[in-house]
Ligand code: ADP
């Protein structure tokens with residue numbers, strides 16, 4: 001390993017300890033250390049925006065780590081390398097302790113829009129209609145007000161919010177929101193569109209499913225109206241394309257999207273994309289398109305934590321004018337932890353069942369619905385649920401379990417929940433450890449052995465285990 005890599009590696013270690021993991025992944029993992037000359041460390045960042053963001057948000061931390069590693073004369077230099085062939089590497093020097101220097105943006109060339117409107121056919125309306133009336137196709141139910149914020153979506157939500165206040169005017173262009181199925185990509189993309197329409201009535205916002213885009217394109221080929229198709233899309237101010245991973249392997253569609261993308265981008269129009277994969281994982285997507293996806297910001301949505309899931313459920317029930325007992329809301333949130341659409345589906349069926357059959361919403365009914373909704377393959381209890389049951393049983397707050405405390409009762413509860421997590425879930429030892437306040441896999445293994453040993457020698461302990469096992473397997 002070279003000197004600069006080592007130095008940057010040491011900086012990263014400190015940085016990692018000081019900021020949330022997600023922020024670390026987003027803003028520090030993509031950085032490449034380039035060289036270390038005297039006490040100037042050069043790091044390469046993927047865009048101008050990236051550099052600005054670091055400067056705005058992490059300059060204090062960066063100064064500290066650089067000073068620690070390179071002494072008080074240490075300096076950090078940024079080399080901005082865009083994956084865009086038009087721009088060259090542009091280094092900016094940020095000498096400590098001064099703040100970042102100003103910079104000039106590489107402004108892309110502008111190609112004038114050379115279309116007269118009356119020639120354009122709108123693929124969203126019946127061919128032949130002259131009037132250009134672009135419907136946004138936005139779903140008013142998916143707005144910012146009912147999009148619950150949590151660690152899982154903070155960056156994506158914040159960047160979406162920034163975009164909606166200044167469409168086309170931030171460095172988040174394109175804004176690519178990616179994450180697994182049912183984690184809120186469509187909701188967030190819609191919310192951005194709605195917020196833009198609300199603030200900028202004159203802007204044309206268009207939301208389209210990529211599948212629909214692809215079909216319209218095929219129709220356009222059939223009808224020999226490709227130019228109309230392209231020109232139509234080039235007219236919008238804000239283009240939201242949902243589920244772009246659908247373009248994978250569809251070369252012609254990618255080509256046409258590429259030219260629309262370029263036109264919009266060069267004219268300062270906002271592009272918002274969603275995908276269920278990160279750009280690096282999109283197979284069958286042309287490189288030139290992928291590199292454009294990376295121009296702006298890729299923000300991921302991860303699975304929401306328990307509190308966020310509970311908040312989402314509460315929001316949805318409240319929106320429906322219904323009140324559910326805390327116990328049932330918690331049960332749903334504990335049981336369904338990856339796909340918010342499944343969680344909502346279980347909730348809706350539960351509400352429908354209750355009102356159709358005039359049955360009270362009981363825990364039993366909730367269990368039945370969850371069983372229906374969660375994929376039938378032997379549903380496993382979650383680590384979180386095990387922890388809750390164990391903590392309830394021993395009357396301990398769950399935070400204690402995740403803390404570093406070595407108090408005997410807590411250690412015991414922690415070990416028992418590790419033991420059940422190992423026994424009842426498919427989680428790795430490392431993952432179980434991570435859920436118990438960052439323990440490593442060896443600690444988890446040791447805990448499991450201790451529990452087995454104790455259960456063989458200590459009758460009372462055995463009783464605890466049996467009772468807990470019963471509670472856990474009922475659900
Ligand atoms: P995706 O497009 O990622 O597959 P959706 O946007 O369709 O997911 O979200 C699935 C459901 O979960 C929607 O009903 C959405 O309203 C809800 N949902 C997901 N995340 C949130 C959130 N943070 N706040 C409120 N509702 C959410």
Ligand code: MG
Nearest residue numbers: 185186187242
């Ligand atoms: Mg979606």
